[in-house]
Amino acid sequence: MKKVGVAILGLGVVGSGTYNMLTEHRQFYMDTQGVDVTVENVLELNRQKALALGVPESKIAANIAEICSNPDVDIVIEVMGGVEPAKTFVLSALNAGKSVVTSNKELFCKHSHELEKAAKKNSCGLFYEATCVGGVPVIRTLLDNLQGNRILSIMGIINGTTNYILTKMTDDGASYEKVLKEAQKLGYAEADPTADVEGFDAAYKLSILSSLAFHTKIPFSRIYREGITHITPDDIQYGKQLGYVLKLLAIGKNTEDGIEVRVHPTYIRSSHPLASVKDSYNAVYVTGDYVEDVMLYGRGAGARPTASAIVGDVLYCATHPTFAYSTFPNTEEADPSAKFIDNFKSAYYLRLNAHDKAGVLAKVSSIFSRHNISLAQMIQEDGGDGTCVPLVFITHRTKEKSIAKAVEDINSTADIAEVVSVIRVVS
Amino acid sequence: MKKVGVAILGLGVVGSGTYNMLTEHRQFYMDTQGVDVTVENVLELNRQKALALGVPESKIAANIAEICSNPDVDIVIEVMGGVEPAKTFVLSALNAGKSVVTSNKELFCKHSHELEKAAKKNSCGLFYEATCVGGVPVIRTLLDNLQGNRILSIMGIINGTTNYILTKMTDDGASYEKVLKEAQKLGYAEADPTADVEGFDAAYKLSILSSLAFHTKIPFSRIYREGITHITPDDIQYGKQLGYVLKLLAIGKNTEDGIEVRVHPTYIRSSHPLASVKDSYNAVYVTGDYVEDVMLYGRGAGARPTASAIVGDVLYCATHPTFAYSTFPNTEEADPSAKFIDNFKSAYYLRLNAHDKAGVLAKVSSIFSRHNISLAQMIQEDGGDGTCVPLVFITHRTKEKSIAKAVEDINSTADIAEVVSVIRVVS
Numbered sequence: 002m003k004k005v006g007v008a009i010l011g012l013g014v015v016g017s018g019t020y021n022m023l024t025e026h027r028q029f030y031m032d033t034q035g036v037d038v039t040v041e042n043v044l045e046l047n048r049q050k051a052l053a054l055g056v057p058e059s060k061i062a063a064n065i066a067e068i069c070s071n072p073d074v075d076i077v078i079e080v081m082g083g084v085e086p087a088k089t090f091v092l093s094a095l096n097a098g099k100s101v102v103t104s105n106k107e108l109f110c111k112h113s114h115e116l117e118k119a120a121k122k123n124s125c126g127l128f129y130e131a132t133c134v135g136g137v138p139v140i141r142t143l144l145d146n147l148q149g150n151r152i153l154s155i156m157g158i159i160n161g162t163t164n165y166i167l168t169k170m171t172d173d174g175a176s177y178e179k180v181l182k183e184a185q186k187l188g189y190a191e192a193d194p195t196a197d198v199e200g201f202d203a204a205y206k207l208s209i210l211s212s213l214a215f216h217t218k219i220p221f222s223r224i225y226r227e228g229i230t231h232i233t234p235d236d237i238q239y240g241k242q243l244g245y246v247l248k249l250l251a252i253g254k255n256t257e258d259g260i261e262v263r264v265h266p267t268y269i270r271s272s273h274p275l276a277s278v279k280d281s282y283n284a285v286y287v288t289g290d291y292v293e294d295v296m297l298y299g300r301g302a303g304a305r306p307t308a309s310a311i312v313g314d315v316l317y318c319a320t321h322p323t324f325a326y327s328t329f330p331n332t333e334e335a336d337p338s339a340k341f342i343d344n345f346k347s348a349y350y351l352r353l354n355a356h357d358k359a360g361v362l363a364k365v366s367s368i369f370s371r372h373n374i375s376l377a378q379m380i381q382e383d384g385g386d387g388t389c390v391p392l393v394f395i396t397h398r399t400k401e402k403s404i405a406k407a408v409e410d411i412n413s414t415a416d417i418a419e420v421v422s423v424i425r426v427v428s
Numbered sequence: 429m430k431k432v433g434v435a436i437l438g439l440g441v442v443g444s445g446t447y448n449m450l451t452e453h454r455q456f457y458m459d460t461q462g463v464d465v466t467v468e469n470v471l472e473l474n475r476q477k478a479l480a481l482g483v484p485e486s487k488i489a490a491n492i493a494e495i496c497s498n499p500d501v502d503i504v505i506e507v508m509g510g511v512e513p514a515k516t517f518v519l520s521a522l523n524a525g526k527s528v529v530t531s532n533k534e535l536f537c538k539h540s541h542e543l544e545k546a547a548k549k550n551s552c553g554l555f556y557e558a559t560c561v562g563g564v565p566v567i568r569t570l571l572d573n574l575q576g577n578r579i580l581s582i583m584g585i586i587n588g589t590t591n592y593i594l595t596k597m598t599d600d601g602a603s604y605e606k607v608l609k610e611a612q613k614l615g616y617a618e619a620d621p622t623a624d625v626e627g628f629d630a631a632y633k634l635s636i637l638s639s640l641a642f643h644t645k646i647p648f649s650r651i652y653r654e655g656i657t658h659i660t661p662d663d664i665q666y667g668k669q670l671g672y673v674l675k676l677l678a679i680g681k682n683t684e685d686g687i688e689v690r691v692h693p694t695y696i697r698s699s700h701p702l703a704s705v706k707d708s709y710n711a712v713y714v715t716g717d718y719v720e721d722v723m724l725y726g727r728g729a730g731a732r733p734t735a736s737a738i739v740g741d742v743l744y745c746a747t748h749p750t751f752a753y754s755t756f757p758n759t760e761e762a763d764p765s766a767k768f769i770d771n772f773k774s775a776y777y778l779r780l781n782a783h784d785k786a787g788v789l790a791k792v793s794s795i796f797s798r799h800n801i802s803l804a805q806m807i808q809e810d811g812g813d814g815t816c817v818p819l820v821f822i823t824h825r826t827k828e829k830s831i832a833k834a835v836e837d838i839n840s841t842a843d844i845a846e847v848v849s850v851i852r853v854v855s
Contacts, residue, residue, distance in 0.1 A: 022576060022718050033643045034575065130573065136719035138565070138573035145572070146557065146565035148461065149449060149739030216460045274725060277704055291449050292563035292736035295726035298701060299719065309719035312576030321748075 002031060005319040006041035006073040008062070008099075010090055011081035012050055015104055015131075016043075018304030019078060019311050020054055026312075036319045041073045044090075065090045069097035076126075076318055078311055079103040088112055095119040095127070102314040104131035104307055110205040110221050113212075128314035133206045134159050136306030137299040138313075139285045143213045150289030152214035155253040156427065159206045161281035161302045162197035163229050163249040165189045167237075167266075168279045171246065174234045189281060199228035200264040203251045210285070211253035211262050217336040219253070225263035225343070232266055236352060236422050239393045240268045243378050245350075245426065246276040252427070259340035268350055268395075268426040344402045348377065348395060348426035351404075353411065355392040355418035364417045365392070368410045372403040392418060395426055429458060432746040433468035433500040435489070435526075437517055438508035439477055442531055442558070443470075445731030446505060446738050447481055453739075463746045468500045471517075492517045496524035503553075503745055505738055506530040515539055522546040522554070529741040531558035531734055537632040537648050540639075555741035560633045561586050563733030564726040565740075566712045570640045577716025579641035582680040583854065586633045588708035588729045589624035590656050590676040592616045594664075594693075595706045598673065601661050616708060626655035627691040630678045637712070638680035638689050644763040646680070652690035652770070659693055663779060663849050666820045667695045670805050672777075672853065673703040679854070686767035695777055695822075695853040771829045775804065775822060775853035778831075780838065782819040782845035791844045792819070795837045799830040819845060822853055 007023065009016050023040055031037050042062045045051045051061050062068050065086075068077065077094035079101060081087045087108050091101050096119060103109060109116065109132045120127035130140040134157070143152070158164050162184060169180040181198070184190035196202050204224045211219040229249050237247050245268035254261040269276050274296050278284040283301025288294050300306035335341070355361050362381065369376060380393040396404070408420045434450065436443050450467055458464050469489045472478045478488050489495045492513075495504065504521035506528060508514045514535050518528050523546060530536060536543065536559045547554035557567040561584070570579070585591050589611060596607040608625070611617035623629050631651045638646040656676050664674050672695035681688040696703050701723050705711040710728025715721050727733035762768070782788050789808065796803060807820040823831070835847045 018718070026576065026578070029578065030576070136716075136722060138569045138722070138724075141568065141573055142565045145744050146568055146740045147736065148743050149453065149457070150736055151453070151456065274704065277701065289563075289736060291445070291732040291739070293727045293730075293733055295563060295565070295724070297565075297722070297724055299722035303720075305718040306720055309574065309577055309716060312718070313573045316575050317572050 003036045003319070005036055005038050005075050007038060007076045007078055007315060008042035008044065008068045008071070008074045009040060009078045009080065010044045010065070010087070011079070012043055012045040012047070012054060013080065013082070014304045015307045015311070016045070016078075016080040017054055018308035019080060020056065022305070022308040022312050023315070024055070030316065034316050034320055036316070038315060038319060042068045042071055044068060065093050069093050069099065074099055076100045076102060076315055078315065079105055080311070081105065082107070084108050084111060091116060092119050095123050095125050098123050098125060100126035100128070100318050102128045102131070102311055102318065104311055106132040106202070106205040106209065110208045113209070114218070126318045128318055129209070130314050131307050131310035133209055134283050134285060135299070135301040135303060136309045137283060137285065137297045137301060138310075139210065139297050140213065142295070142297060143210065143287070147287065147289050147292055147295070150291050151255070153255060153288045153290060155210055155214050155251070155285060155287050156275060157207070157210070157251045157285040158248050158275060158278050158283050159251050159285065159301060160197055160200075160203040160249060161283055162190045162194065163203070164278065164283065165281045166198070167229060167232070167247055167249065170232070170234055171237050171241070174238065176234060177230060177232055198230055200226045200249065203249060203264045207251040207253055207262060207264055211260075214253060214287070215255045215260060217339045218334060219260070219262055220335055223262060223335060223341055225265065227265040229266050233422070235391070236350070236424060239352060239380060239391075240350065242380060243393075243395055244271055245269060246271050247424070248275065248278075250275075250427065259342040261342045261345045263345070266424050268424060344400050346398045346400055348398050349404050350422070350424040350426050351394045351396070351408070351420060352422040353392040353418040354389050354421050356416055357388060357390045361417050362392070364414065365411060368407055368414070369396070371410070372407045374399045374403055374407055430463045430746070432463055432465050432502050434465060434503045434505055434742060435469035435471065435495045435498070435501045436467060436505045436507065437471045437492070437514070438506070439470055439472040439474070439481060440507065440509070441731045442734045442738070443472070443505075443507040444481055445735035446507060447483065449732070449735040449739050450742070451482070457743065461743050461747055463743070465742065465746060469495045469498055471495060492520050496520050496526065501526060503527045503529060503742055505742065506532055507738065508532065509534070511535050511538060518543060519546050522550050522552050525550050525552060527553035527555070527745050529555045529558070529738055529745065531738055533559040533629070533632040533636065537635045540636070541645070553745045555745055556636070557741050558734050558737035560636055561710050561712060562726070562728040562730060563736045564710055564712065564724045564728060565737075566637065566724050567640065569722070569724060570637065570714070574714065574716050574719055574722070577718050578682070580682060580715045580717060582637055582641050582678070582712060582714050583702060584634070584637070584678045584712040585675050585702060585705050585710050586678050586712065586728060587624055587627070587630040587676060588710055589617045589621065590630070591705065591710065592708045593625070594656060594659070594674055594676065597659070597661055598664050598668070601665065603661060604657060604659055625657055627653045627676065630676060630691045634678040634680055634689060634691055638687075641680060641714070642682045642687060644766045645761060646687070646689055647762055650689060650762060650768055652692065654692035656693050660849070662818070663777070663851060666779060666807060666818075667777065669807060670820070670822055671698055672696060673698050674851070675702065675705075677702075677854065686769040688769045688772045690772070693851050695851060771827050773825045773827055775825050776831050777849070777851040777853050778821045778823070778835070778847060779849040780819040780845040781816050781848050783843055784815060784817045788844050789819070791841065792838060795834055795841070796823070798837070799834045801826045801830055801834055
């Protein structure tokens, strides 16, 4: 039977899950995959953690060099996160002739070119299914299933923390701050939640997914990014009234006019399949010119689902005699011919705090009209204290810059209204 | 640039879609996949159809032998359907050293062993993503993404015709017969709808999917199969009242007690992700021991989505230098050690036509109790004409045979009730 040795760099949540999966299922993989996969080394500063997990002391490596020179290690699994020292370690492994399986979205997003170059030079495999959306099989689907399609768009709920927070805010009407605290207690959000709630994590993943989908490198820096920290229960409730659910969506579109890539809070129609993706579940909704709509749904994070993606890559690498390099665009920057659209078109939700007096709606409407913005839906609440009332609009599709100008005009016109929220709408 | 020639056997709906996709996208595949894929032959009795599609006359083969001896053909795409002559043609192609991509679920379900044996003997690829659920990437997900998991269950809405019919019956309250006629007019159902509405099509697919998932051949003959022709709008409405949606589900489970494989109308909780899969959309919901729940959703049929699956296989075959044989169980029959469960456990919906008089509910309850069946929900309608009233139950999980006995007892006890419908429930 073919023997394949692996090393695991980092025994955090995902590393431990991967260790457990590989050791628990060793016989199962011999029976079903015809390969004997053994963990030959781990790299973990906290030796007690490794021992507690059941790693034999002799398998705990002192440093990356020991792993790179271990002839029994064929595949290195990098689950450390962060750019350094992960990048140095992965390059060392590739240069030592080891194939690499990584879950490190930030590393792969920022340095895929350098990593793929090293993999090719050394004829090693480089696998990264686990970088995007945990156990949901989205990378291989784009590479090996939908590759015959021109991908028109990708829309994803690809961050579990923010989806958990927005779901709770929607179901319980609670404030962002309150739900964030609960999420932190439950381990759904980090002590410093910035990477999740400000959309960095989703933007790394969108960079990887849209680069694959659109066959040109989409650098992180080209992605418009807006988090969920300013979302209020009021906005969620008004959206509901109008038939929409609020999600942090990662959107990539490849239209005749160019490429749009953006991560921001978005209202989607409550009948859309993405609208029912709740709690920490994730989903990616892909539209291709032939396949039409495909949605991939599941656990986007967590020890066991992410281990499933990593072990899937390990077994693929172990059972496929030659590695076919991905069509991942081999540049660090976007192709010079790629055209990016910043002034994209969208429908918009606007919530205004309007003076409760005659003529305000007419004035606001005339500002919209001046910028060629037409209105689709409106809610005007009864005046409460007689000074200000909420005024909510959903526009038809218009350009990002037209909305910005309209908001500026409304805010700068005396005595009519202040724009409190502007949120994009996918209809 | 690598050149790869393909032949298409059959220019029906899927064959025509495949021809269009390959010819429209030829330059795109050169740019993104580094391979020049050309259609070198088609096999189609109706020459006019081929010519109308734009196939050059010189490419229309007279017979399979011409294709097998054409050195420019590397991959044969079989989209004829049915067992013969498809099987003979596929074996001829494999024996001539051509790789094969097929969408033929009946052929693959019934003869995968013989086909895989021929493929291995001749070192050819054999690809069958398009046999199951059109453009939804379920085969490769099981083979190359979730293969590290012990798959615990598969539940699928994997027949578009029946899902369309049940969706319309649910939304419009119309009868099966009326909706079937509409579906036939719209081309969603065949003139002879048996293969779809009696669950044959879903059972072929379940045989393929569960064989892959459970690593043992699941013959078609082992699958319990029940169609939707007896479903009434009343049952759908009572289900709705109780919080359920009725779907034709294909269910495969691998439990400690054994394997269950069955296709039948099933109520699922309206909050379950499968409940919102409507019209002709399909979805497969897979549960693995590590990945937890994954759902794959999309177009399960149609020219373009199925072409997407076929062309995905063609490009994979064209760009991967060696073929890794699938772990598809290489027997025609189930492994002798595989244990199948016929007397499986499920919750049940029962609708009775009960005599409208005192004591009937007590008598029915005592029959349930005698067979250790406990009740979860009940609806008792007000008497209409004073002779009979509908009485609807949902039971807790119990054994299939206990329900059969309880139904027998109810029907054979004089003057209490007649059991009108028995439908399984996934809760």
